[in-house]
Amino acid sequence: MNKRLLSVLLVMVAVVTVLCRCNGSSEGKDLRGEGFVGSATCATCHKAIYDSYLSTAHNNTSRAASDSSVLGRFSSPGNNFGFLNGVNVVMEKRDSGLFQVAYLNGQFQEAHRFEIAIGSGRKAQTHVYFKGDQYYQLPVSYLVSAHDWANSPGFPASHPRFDRIVNTACFGCHTSKTVVRNIQEKGTGFTEHFEKGQVIYGIDCERCHGPAADHVSFHKENPGQKQGRFITRIDTLKNQQKLDMCAVCHSGLKPAIQSIFNFKPGSLLKDYYYPDFNRPKVSELDIHGTQYQLFSASQCFVQSKDMNCSSCHNPHATERTDLKVFSQRCMNCHKEADHTFCTNSTVPAATLKQNCIDCHMPSLPSRSITLLTNGQTKPTPDSIRTHLIGIYKPDVKGVVELVTGRTNGK
Structure with a gap:
């Protein structure tokens, strides 16, 4: 792996780790640090916009897995997916949560709990489980057009694969923050180790409007001031900056210079991705x-x-x-x-x-x-x-x- 890139990643993780341990969700603070307040705070003054936004695909692009957020049936006969090698993955509802369970000839093989539902459910939905200190994609997803369970995109049809790691390249566009504890070099690449459950789901207000703590404090103290202060006003950005705000997630996967969790309104795409020469x-x-x-x-x-x-x-x-x-x-x-x-x-x-x-x-x-x-x-x-x-x-x-x-x- 590029040593310079690794050193940058390690510094980023160290800073993020300090912030998150000081301001973790257990203390009611935002995982991103003191400058952030969380979307629920925005509802105080922007309730109509906030309520409307709750139904959008951006807001629902990731959610904690639950009976209400995970699509698909968990009762027979619609909860079974068969692979070519004879293994069946069965979607089961247990007291401790929702699981994908693999059986071969009726014999238990392995089971993993739905932790995160990825995708708004408009087209499809895939799912993530946590093991050790890493996230993995489950082998069976849900395809809305078929109203049925389906093999996860890019997975083999021959057997269920439970070992595909989900990294920040995925979380960067499907969550507003996922906390990485540390990064370790492994061969020619690197391995990310996560803090379980330390996730801000969906693409929230501050991913697009920037940290709002100072904005909230000012307007609480100055309720008569109607023009937004201490927050990025989107209408003041240059057109390319507006485009880059969307392109950071809607221009495909590319080698990253730095974590896109650092992207703020007004940032430029070229500072976050290496140029695509091909x-x-x-x-x-x-x-x-x-x-x-x-x-x-x-x-x-x-x-x-x-x-x-x-x-x-x-x-x-x-x-x-x-x-x-x-x-x-x-x-x-x-x-x-x-x-x-x-x-x-x-x-x-x-x-x-x-x-x-x-x-x-x-x-x-x-x-x-x-x-x-x-x-x-x-x-x-x-x-x-x-x-x-x-x-x-x-x-x-x-x-x-x-x-x-x-x-x-x-």
Whole structure:
């Protein structure tokens, strides 16, 4: 492993460890240190926004595993997943929690407790267990479209694998803080050792708005001051800074310079990830995780001076099923009056205004996120809406393909 990188990681962990031991959750303090207050505090003054945000995918991207948070059945016959080697993993509800239990010919092999549910449950949900001082992904996930348990993405169909380690590269975008006790060099890489249960679930207010302790203190003492003080005002950031706030998690996995838990609003992406010198063509990018690259290659973005993720998305509300809302935002630029409206003359303009999205940002199958359901021999891909805005048409197989803008990723 790069010695310099290791030394940086060790220093980071040492600082974080001191902060967390002094200000741990057992004392009611935020795991991130004195500058943070936790999202529940924001609800005092921003209750409507806070209540709306609770239902969003960002907030629910990770949760403590429980009867209410884990999707899928825990009673027969819908709680069993069979592997090719004859091992069955059974989802069992016990007095001490929810478990995935492996049996071979009816004989117990091993059992692991659901600790964390990863994913909002809109598309799929996978799960994590804790052993020793490390987190591991469980071999069986839940696929919403199939309403059934499925083999976890990238796992073998031949046997259940309980040894895939989950590290901060995963937690960095699915939690607001996961405490690492220390990092040890191991061969050409490193091993992270975690503090069990020291997690701030979901992507909370302060991941996007920055530490709010001073902001809260000031406005408690100055209730008449209506303009936000001692907090990053998103509308004052440069457009690239706004984009980077989303791209830190929506631009795919890349070698990290430092922990993205350190990322604050106004930070630049280039300070957190090494440059990608072998950038693939846009046509080769998978729709999962590379929303930033696909969006920034779109002509809508290229021809705009100030378009960013928030031009279309309200991060405080769940709008994903309301295509009319998104379509109306397209109308901010694509207007009949200035002849920039959709040129499809076979459909009435009033109808087009109800749904631009399915034509210009269709849902496509992911090549990287595929899950094998019970009894199937071919994995089912997760379907995700592409962020490469363009003109699409069905190809000869009935799969939509991009008609224009194919050279965007040259």
